[in-house]
Amino acid sequence: MTKLRIPWGRKSSTDPSTNELDAEVKKQNRQSFSGLRSLINWDTETPMEQNQSTTSAPNGSNNKVQEVSQLISLAKKIGAEAEKLEAYLKDNGLPDPSFGVDAPGDFPKLSEEAQRSRLEIVHATKELGDLVRGPRENVRWGVWSFLDTLSLQVVNNYGIAKLVPLDKSIALAELQTKTTLDPVNLARILRHSMTNHVFCEPTPGFIAHTASSRLLAQDGPLQDWVGFNSEDIFPAAASVLSAIKTHPEATSLTRTGFNVAFDTVDKEPMFATFGKDPVRAKRMGGAMASLTGGEGYEVQHFVDSYDLSEIDQKAGVLVDIGGSHGFVCTDLAKKWKNMKFVVQDLAKTVDSAPKPISDDESVAERVELQAHDFFQEQPVKNADVYFFRWIMHNYSTPYAIKLLKNLVPALKPGARVVINDHCLQEPGTENPWDEKLMRSMDMVMLCLLNAQERTEDEFRELFRAADERFVFKGASRSPGCRMSVIEAVWNPEPVEVEEM
Numbered sequence: 431m432t433k434l435r436i437p438w439g440r441k442s443s444t445d446p447s448t449n450e451l452d453a454e455v456k457k458q459n460r461q462s463f464s465g466l467r468s469l470i471n472w473d474t475e476t477p478m479e480q481n482q483s484t485t486s487a488p489n490g491s492n493n494k495v496q497e498v499s500q501l502i503s504l505a506k507k508i509g510a511e512a513e514k515l516e517a518y519l520k521d522n523g524l525p526d527p528s529f530g531v532d533a534p535g536d537f538p539k540l541s542e543e544a545q546r547s548r549l550e551i552v553h554a555t556k557e558l559g560d561l562v563r564g565p566r567e568n569v570r571w572g573v574w575s576f577l578d579t580l581s582l583q584v585v586n587n588y589g590i591a592k593l594v595p596l597d598k599s600i601a602l603a604e605l606q607t608k609t610t611l612d613p614v615n616l617a618r619i620l621r622h623s624m625t626n627h628v629f630c631e632p633t634p635g636f637i638a639h640t641a642s643s644r645l646l647a648q649d650g651p652l653q654d655w656v657g658f659n660s661e662d663i664f665p666a667a668a669s670v671l672s673a674i675k676t677h678p679e680a681t682s683l684t685r686t687g688f689n690v691a692f693d694t695v696d697k698e699p700m701f702a703t704f705g706k707d708p709v710r711a712k713r714m715g716g717a718m719a720s721l722t723g724g725e726g727y728e729v730q731h732f733v734d735s736y737d738l739s740e741i742d743q744k745a746g747v748l749v750d751i752g753g754s755h756g757f758v759c760t761d762l763a764k765k766w767k768n769m770k771f772v773v774q775d776l777a778k779t780v781d782s783a784p785k786p787i788s789d790d791e792s793v794a795e796r797v798e799l800q801a802h803d804f805f806q807e808q809p810v811k812n813a814d815v816y817f818f819r820w821i822m823h824n825y826s827t828p829y830a831i832k833l834l835k836n837l838v839p840a841l842k843p844g845a846r847v848v849i850n851d852h853c854l855q856e857p858g859t860e861n862p863w864d865e866k867l868m869r870s871m872d873m874v875m876l877c878l879l880n881a882q883e884r885t886e887d888e889f890r891e892l893f894r895a896a897d898e899r900f901v902f903k904g905a906s907r908s909p910g911c912r913m914s915v916i917e918a919v920w921n922p923e924p925v926e927v928e929e930m
């Protein structure tokens with residue numbers, strides 16, 4: 431497996447002096463700018479040095495130098511990277527980025543270098559925009575981002591995108607006849623959406639599609655994504671404050687923002703609510719598929735990078751706990767031809783899995799589905815690997831510890847416990863886009879389940895709290911993947927085991 435040691439940045443001092451604190455604050459202030467560096471590997475200058483770098487005086491003399499402000503430095507960076515990106519698109523016959531209705535739904539796949547330019551532009555434009563808006567405006571208008579969710583929520587719920595023709599505009603008055611949404615609300619929702627390039631008004635009173643609104647008309651998983659986020663997570667988010675004020679420990683699955691929002695406090699966890707509502711459950715499933723099928727979450731990262739050769743050689747066993755319909759194991763079984771797999775999930779998930787689990791007979795005969803509640807003791811004894819993918823982040827620490835404890839009676843010496851989840855890095859060391867995404871996911875886990883994304887140290891502590899006989903081996907991540915592999919080995923007679 432390609433082991434990318436997760437870079438751990440500075441460690442905070444336990445008793446920093448005021449000067450140290452000042453220095454730390456200054457450093458952090460610089461980090462909003464420097465976040466990019468972790469990804470794009472700018473030259474060796476510090477951001478401060480970059481901001482203060484000098485240029486020759488206009489007359490060409492090197493004697494007189496001028497400071498380049500952060501403003502200009504960012505603007506130049508954006509210009510330079512945009513030129514590189516455009517050249518790449520032209521050289522490869524790829525379309526120019528556009529908001530137009532016919533523009534591709536996704537930015538084209540790029541070379542590593544062109545992708546770096548793209549990300550630099552994404553981050554530097556945000557940085558530059560924030561800089562020129564200024565702190566007060568950033569806070570004042572930043573807090574209004576929930577209104578973007580509101581307008582998308584209404585557009586999506588009323589299916590307005592499907593009412594607008596793809597090839598021409600439609601008079602607002604005519605559109606009003608096609609929906610039960612009242613005229614004033616339809617107009618204001620559309621016009622608010624337009625501020626985010628969702629729909630446009632090419633001539634006053636006529637509505638047409640942009641590429642984003644077209645996707646909202648055509649892309650089922652994206653509709654699910656917007657529906658789940660705006661109708662389930664958004665109300666839950668608005669109730670988190672109430673939930674944590676009333677239950678500050680914030681660990682219970684039935685005392686979350688979601689429970690407050692949907693009046694299920696101390697009654698049932700979110701999963702049970704969805705279990706009773708097939709439409710909502712399907713929407714959440716589609717939304718998850720839309721996220722986890724996307725860039726940086728492909729199962730192939732794990733399949734390609736995690737080394738099971740030792741286990742395959744001895745025809746060992748991997749148990750995928752909460753493995754849904756077994757799509758990870760069927761992919762693993764195509765690569766590792768000798769070992770066996772047990773996919774465990776709740777009975778109704780197992781019942782709804784396709785049978786046979788794969789058309790490939792040599793795969794199907796080695797992948798078994800088993801109904802098992804992971805809050806009960808693990809029934810498959812002496813397996814070589816126990817695997818949790820997208821499971822631990824659904825649970826607060828007491829629950830997560832329980833999941834690990836439930837393995838203990840089944841474990842043989844050397845058994846691996848492998849978690850495939852986000853692993854949070856120190857603030858400012860992740861590329862800013864990934865950091866935003868992972869920290870947003872962390873907030874979503876709070877809203878819905880009082881759960882959390884974890885750092886490597888927090889995973890280490892989970893294993894330690896579950897049983898001292900777990901030997902934590904660390905976290906690793908393959909290039910291009912947002913998910914990490916976090917691993918511990920069962921060692922009933924503790925000896926020193928080297929960390930990865």
Ligand SMILES: C[S@@+](CC[C@H](N)C(=O)[O-])C[C@H]1O[C@@H](n2cnc3c(N)ncnc32)[C@H](O)[C@@H]1O
Binds near residue numbers: 779805
């Ligand atoms: C977020 S999904 C992860 C699925 C899969 N591991 C993946 O990588 O996409 C969580 C899975 O855990 C299952 N699950 C939830 N509660 C469970 C329980 N108590 N016991 C077993 N499986 C459970 C769900 O049915 C679902 O398939």
